[in-house]
Amino acid sequence: GQNIDQPTEMTATEGAIVQINCTYQTSGFNGLFWYQQHAGEAPTFLSYNVLDGLEEKGRFSSFLSRSKGYSYLLLKELQMKDSASYLCAVTGGFKTIFGAGTRLFVKA
Amino acid sequence: DTAVSQTPKYLVTQMGNDKSIKCEQNLGHDTMYWYKQDSKKFLKIMFSYNNKELIINETVPNRFSPKSPDKAHLNLHINSLELGDSAVYFCASSQGFRGGKADTQYFGPGTRLTVL
Numbered sequence: 001g002q003n004i005d006q007p008t009e010m011t012a013t014e015g016a017i018v019q020i021n022c023t024y025q026t027s028g029f030n031g032l033f034w035y036q037q038h039a040g041e042a043p044t045f046l047s048y049n050v051l052d053g054l055e056e057k058g059r060f061s062s063f064l065s066r067s068k069g070y071s072y073l074l075l076k077e078l079q080m081k082d083s084a085s086y087l088c089a090v091t092g093g094f095k096t097i098f099g100a101g102t103r104l105f106v107k108a
Numbered sequence: 109d110t111a112v113s114q115t116p117k118y119l120v121t122q123m124g125n126d127k128s129i130k131c132e133q134n135l136g137h138d139t140m141y142w143y144k145q146d147s148k149k150f151l152k153i154m155f156s157y158n159n160k161e162l163i164i165n166e167t168v169p170n171r172f173s174p175k176s177p178d179k180a181h182l183n184l185h186i187n188s189l190e191l192g193d194s195a196v197y198f199c200a201s202s203q204g205f206r207g208g209k210a211d212t213q214y215f216g217p218g219t220r221l222t223v224l
Contacts, residue, residue, distance in 0.1 A: 042198060042216060043198075089151075091210035094139075094163050096141075096213065098151040100148065100149060100150050101151075
């Protein structure tokens with residue numbers, strides 16, 4: 001079957017670093033995405049990995065290990081505005097499967 | 109300029125009614141999608157069109173019928189609305205697939221449907 005697992009909630013402190021993990025089992029693989037979704041808003045693109053390794057983009061980095069079916073999103077220098085849901089999504093064939101999302105709470 | 113737009117943003121209606129949601133993208137993308145996000149925040153694919161051709165049709169009641177008059181538009185018509193249809197419906201678009209790599213999806217603002 002197809003499955004994406006990520007923690008339901010995480011809490012971190014402003015200025016800290018947080019790592020959100022994602023494990024997946026899907027048929028076919030064309031890439032793994034991370035999206036950010038603030039409450040009441042649409043998901044917006046954060047990162048894309050198709051090869052193993054780390055992709056860095058400012059305060060955000062994403063890592064992929066295809067052999068382990070594993071990815072993580074690393075957020076550095078957390079800001080209050082980073083409080084949101086983070087969705088892990090895997091595309092295989094024409095279809096993208098989304099995880100349920102990890103709600104991140106950033107506290108002062 | 110809005111990249112992916114949806115109308116209406118909010119829709120409140122009675123059980124049994126028929127309603128439509130419209131989506132337009134001005135990104136020149138070939139592929140468009142409809143997703144349903146329920147109260148538990150699961151974002152689930154319903155339909156996908158590539159160049160006006162249906163390529164994904166998930167296990168969705170046949171009360172839901174998508175229509176793509178051209179590759180910039182993908183509308184969703186829902187017949188005989190039920191309480192369980194209450195959710196946020198997101199339209200998205202992407203360039204599609206190039207060289208075996210998937211392309212980023214750009215989401216519309218969502219349509220919050222409430223069925224009473």
